Amino acid sequence: MTTDPLNGDRAPQTLAFLLSQVGIHASRRFAERIAEVDLNPPLFRVLNLVAAAEGESQQAIGAAIEIPASRMVALVDELEQRGLVERRPKPEDRRVRALFLTAKGKRCLERGRRIAKQHEDELTEGMSATDRKLLISMLQQIVDQQALGKGVHPGLSEKDPAK
Amino acid sequence: MTTDPLNGDRAPQTLAFLLSQVGIHASRRFAERIAEVDLNPPLFRVLNLVAAAEGESQQAIGAAIEIPASRMVALVDELEQRGLVERRPKPEDRRVRALFLTAKGKRCLERGRRIAKQHEDELTEGMSATDRKLLISMLQQIVDQQALGKGVHPGLSEKDPAK
DNA sequence: GCAGAAAGGTTTACGACGTGAACGATTCAT
DNA sequence: ATGAATCGTTCACGTCGTAAACCTTTCTGC
Numbered sequence: 001m002t003t004d005p006l007n008g009d010r011a012p013q014t015l016a017f018l019l020s021q022v023g024i025h026a027s028r029r030f031a032e033r034i035a036e037v038d039l040n041p042p043l044f045r046v047l048n049l050v051a052a053a054e055g056e057s058q059q060a061i062g063a064a065i066e067i068p069a070s071r072m073v074a075l076v077d078e079l080e081q082r083g084l085v086e087r088r089p090k091p092e093d094r095r096v097r098a099l100f101l102t103a104k105g106k107r108c109l110e111r112g113r114r115i116a117k118q119h120e121d122e123l124t125e126g127m128s129a130t131d132r133k134l135l136i137s138m139l140q141q142i143v144d145q146q147a148l149g150k151g152v153h154p155g156l157s158e159k160d161p162a163k
Numbered sequence: 164m165t166t167d168p169l170n171g172d173r174a175p176q177t178l179a180f181l182l183s184q185v186g187i188h189a190s191r192r193f194a195e196r197i198a199e200v201d202l203n204p205p206l207f208r209v210l211n212l213v214a215a216a217e218g219e220s221q222q223a224i225g226a227a228i229e230i231p232a233s234r235m236v237a238l239v240d241e242l243e244q245r246g247l248v249e250r251r252p253k254p255e256d257r258r259v260r261a262l263f264l265t266a267k268g269k270r271c272l273e274r275g276r277r278i279a280k281q282h283e284d285e286l287t288e289g290m291s292a293t294d295r296k297l298l299i300s301m302l303q304q305i306v307d308q309q310a311l312g313k314g315v316h317p318g319l320s321e322k323d324p325a326k
Numbered sequence: 327g328c329a330g331a332a333a334g335g336t337t338t339a340c341g342a343c344g345t346g347a348a349c350g351a352t353t354c355a356t
Numbered sequence: 357a358t359g360a361a362t363c364g365t366t367c368a369c370g371t372c373g374t375a376a377a378c379c380t381t382t383c384t385g386c
Contacts (some may be wrong), residue, residue: 015295019302022305022311023182025311026182126304126308127308135301136178138290138301139181140181
């Protein structure tokens, strides 16, 4: 058989490509998994943040993960429609909408967190605890060095958009 | 000062989140950089593949990186309009379009590769060669274990879609 | 206390993508 | 020769994220 140039290079990939590939896979896979509780990654992320800072304004929470205000509205709309989050007017400033988790929201978040944990395990299956820690510290090093924010990246919400 | 729950956890992130974050950053940053030669990542990827397998059919090349036929058309259209790639009819099978690089395409690819190299360096700035290798092998381990293809992921083509 | 600036939230219109289904042309199988 | 499969293409659709405009409420300076 002749060497097929189309058949993947088993040659070592570049780090940049590997990072993209693995990172995007991680995102997509998580999107699949988190869909089990009828959420997508941005919604889950916002839900988490609301839990961490109940009573904060919509924009304060959005700003923390670099989500533009107009996008935040849609996200919170979703969460509210599903009965996971509540918008309460704030007496002292009638412009703002303070966000709170509902009981259902708390349950959903809990389930989501279990899924996230499973996802984490799945991703690092067959990897020693030592390696895992090592990998984390190296990635963290890149994050620091590249001065990455804590932003939730747009897109990548659904594995299968045509569903 | 009170502990602000909105201010990022400096606590150790999960591996899954770190991977997504870094991976997506790598993609976005590369998209920015490769735009200097007026390409986006999928176009650059196809260009590379055409170079590696000149004369192959459009779909053969597309299949190698898991790009659906209908998407491939648009991609090759772009490359052809820019004069980087040529579609030539194949005498023995008049259905297929064999792809070839033009001289301009070769130059562009070369420039793109230099950029990719720089991107690689930028990403791993301040990282020892040893760590770099280590990181690569660990990521490769995940790729193998997760059985990831060589697909080019959709989306992420442009840093600023509204441009 | 009033005018104008600024901030929170919302709505809307738009543009960018990727996909699947349907289609014509060509080649293959029998 | 006829039907099935393949290559490439077109098209219509649905999903997303964004910026711009807008209303309401609060703040600032005078």
